[in-house]
Amino acid sequence: MLRILILADDLSGAADCGVACAGAGLKTFVALRHTDEEPVADVLSLDADTRSMTAEQAAKKIDQLIRAYAANPDLLLFKKIDSTLRGNVGSELASALNALRDMRPRERRTFAIMAPAFPAFGRTTIDGTQFVHGQPLHDLDIWRVQGMNGHAHIPDMLQPSGLKCEVLGLNVIRSARGTLSHAMNAAAQVADVLVCDAETDLDLMAIATASMELDCRPIWVGSAGLAYQLPQAAGLVKRTHVAPKSLPPIGGPLLFVIGSLSRNSLEQVRILSSSSATIEICVPPEVLLAGEQHADWLVYAHELEGAFRSNQDVVLSPKTEPRIDLAERPVIADALARLAATVASNAGALIASGGETARAVFEALGISRLRLLGDLEKGIPISITENWSRPLPVITKAGDFGGASALLNCSQFLHHEESRLVSARTSGKVIE
Secondary structure, eight states, rough: OOOOEESSHHHHHHHHHHHHHHTTTOEEEESSSSSSOOOOOOOEEOOOOOOOHHHHHHHHHHHHHHHHHTTTTTOOEEEETTTOOSHHHHHHHHHHHHHHHHHHHTTTTTOOEEEOGGGGGGEETTEHHHHHHHHGGGSSSHHTTTOOOOBBBHHHHHHHGGGOEEEEEEHTTTOHHHHHOOOOHHTTTTSSEEEEEESSSSHHHHHHHHHHHTSOOOOOEOOHHHHTTHHHHOOOOOOOSSEEEOOOOOOOOEEEEOOOOOOHHHHHHHHHHHSSOOOOEEEOHHHHHHHSTTTHHHHHHHHHHHHHHOOOOOOEEESSSSSGGGGGGGHHHHHHHHHHHTTTGOEEEEEEESSHHHHHHHHHHEEEEEEEEEEEEEEEEEEEEEESSOEEEEEOOOOSOOOHHHHHHHHHHHHOOOGGGOOOOOSSSOOO
């Protein structure tokens, strides 16, 4: 029976939240879409693919998914959001709450506990405002690049969606467990969303633990930071020590498809290509936007095929100039995916960075489900394809996650057979 349902707005988020549950010994799958025949699993992490939708489209999609799954009253529902608050956070959460209230009319109160902090990557929440490495999110380029306005004060961001919020500050979060759960119960009488401050993983564990003692079952809302704490708080951890899982043999070149243009991602590509034999193929945005109709499309396709024939690893990405408009990114991702699909059948493993890009690649290849094994490091999950032509090792990564050597570490991990055991780099646990 399904124990936890994670609804994410992009694929990399679905994977990095799901791997938190896999590390607790729970059989966990990532799915690209809802089907009537879901896998037998403890946890299903579903990519709703709503990040680039309009607020209205995203709300409708979340409503449909909640109604498809949430009839089970014992199901723990986790709404994954981006730790930098991208996407349709307010409209999706309002839709989820409204759907649950319709489905569970006897519940005295249906509310959300929201803790978007991810301390491992410098994302924290103070007085209801989101920070990145100690700076207010709204002061950073990532906020402006995404076309965000105003301040990253979560109650203000949720208010236009009709959601009333109460902020639980660090003084409350760090109080005794009984005091915190009492404060949550009291706040839930007047608020739709309890916005919880957090600076550390201990803060997130306190939030998750206290939430299990509430009068009503909430929706948990957060990034992977909170997801790592939920299985233990809910008493669902199956194993504390699990033998490492061996990946299938790497029978061909590694294919890196990097759609993210964050500074961190660009530095990761630079280090990968300069510190290994990986060939870097950067395709101009104008070629990707025009696709197969562009005169140079075949030039890059042949370069990619030639590298694979020579058994060389390839990192495929768009050039950074001219600057890519936000609205053009889905077209860029789809074009990268079509190029990748021309050689993917011969790839030994696939590494995709950026949720939109990863999903486009999997769609192009006909991959609809992944089984999560563990993580190379926090935020970088390792999985294998399910119901595909063969078991293909897959690593996914949000564009801004990982250190400067993250992609190089992926390459070294996959190429060294004696190291290709998915083991506990961070969580200490993997599933069998």
